[in-house]
Amino acid sequence: MGIGSANVSERAQQPPELAISTVIFALRTDAGHGRPTLWLPLVRRTRQPFRDLWALPGGPLSAAESLQDAAARSLQETTGLQPSYLEQLYAFGGLDRSPVQRMVSIVYWALVRPDEAALARETENVGWFRADCLDRLAFDHNLIVDYALWRLRNKVEYGSIAYDFLGPKFTLAQVREVYEAVLGRKLDPANFRRQLRSTPDIEETDEYVQGGRHRPPRLYRYTGAAAQRNNGPLSQTVE
């Protein structure tokens, strides 16, 4: 829908093209209110179709790499980032995704830590945008980002995704800010603290963060296996 189906018969001749794209999420401390918010990098299209519109980073699937490797590679090439988390999102293959050629996109989604996101190069053709207010993107990429956001929100409530936004040591308030940024609502500090401390895989250190103008918070460490990601029988390395 949205695109006239005049040349469906033409497109039907060509074999579907296979591409890999990635939705990359990072937290950036918004200058406005000082709280972290969700951002993502997009690349400007230099060719038709959708020339000059922003799109998800990605590219074709090389014959000698797995799907996840292809996602990591195209992510590395376009944005220079190395993800702390990478998971398949969905395979999009609607007939009207591209007006030129039938295209099947296997989309991944990724998280990067703030230190990584800090050294991400922003060029003429690579820009960062707030995930909650995006313009019209190329192809069906608005829908894809919405779906990735939905998955991220679901995963953060369940699993241990939040720590992939953070460094090795963190305060409980930082974890809470991740949740608040992802879920889009404020959480009660005391209740949040109680819940986090009831979960395993999170242990307290002897260190505190000094220098704030208030009571110094304790630092914690995440000890859960990175593989324990609630993906069922699919481990990380298995496709």
Add this chain to the structure above:
Amino acid sequence: MGIGSANVSERAQQPPELAISTVIFALRTDAGHGRPTLWLPLVRRTRQPFRDLWALPGGPLSAAESLQDAAARSLQETTGLQPSYLEQLYAFGGLDRSPVQRMVSIVYWALVRPDEAALARETENVGWFRADCLDRLAFDHNLIVDYALWRLRNKVEYGSIAYDFLGPKFTLAQVREVYEAVLGRKLDPANFRRQLRSTPDIEETDEYVQGGRHRPPRLYRYTGAAAQRNNGPLSQTVE
């Protein structure tokens, strides 16, 4: 793994082939203890690789059909079944999936009602098997079935998937048997009843099932929209 990687370089030349497969679940009343159990149809491979092994039904993606349409079509062609539920499972694209050629499979999973499953043709090359005790299947299809089972169990606990195994009217005991077959454990009838009646989208009729040698159970009806399937921003028609 398991297959020698002698000809990786050869395979690397050819473009990845794109196929659609489907894991189809149906409940069959097991002759042994009279309770329904999970079954799925498989097709026998008549060609190499994995000749004579059982495999998931599927086929190549035609250029003029969407992914979901391709899944429904190949499902229809191989087993003659029409699913009551159909959802994308995962895209598998490991390098060693097929010893002959690099292949990317976008896998769907489906549910069929018992009346549909009853008229499913069982031929020399199409057989039905219990989902919990499968032999060695072709390719990585054992892993795929395991993953589909995991997703099914998760969905049944959350959403309203169970009714896609049942007809338009059903007793609460039938719903409970679906849960028990999927989850693999017995549930307390009274507690299960209380939970179901607390959910919306399920209304009682005035009819009862007569003929049993016990108190006749009331028939219920599911009134929830078939679209309300907890797939986030992805509606049924979208991919």
Add this chain to the structure above:
DNA sequence: CTAGTTATGGTCAAATAGACCAAAACACAT
């Protein structure tokens, strides 16, 4: 030393889940 802010610990009531009990309603055998 005081005010402001966050961290941390705690209470309380509502909602939920699980174990369990008991009566109702049928078929069947005697």
Add this chain to the structure above:
DNA sequence: ATGTGTTTTGGTCTATTTGACCATAACTAG
């Protein structure tokens, strides 16, 4: 006709969880 066995249906009780809320601790800035 009457009891027996089975399943349905309604109910209670307790432990656990969730969210709202309060209070104190510990720091900095003035």
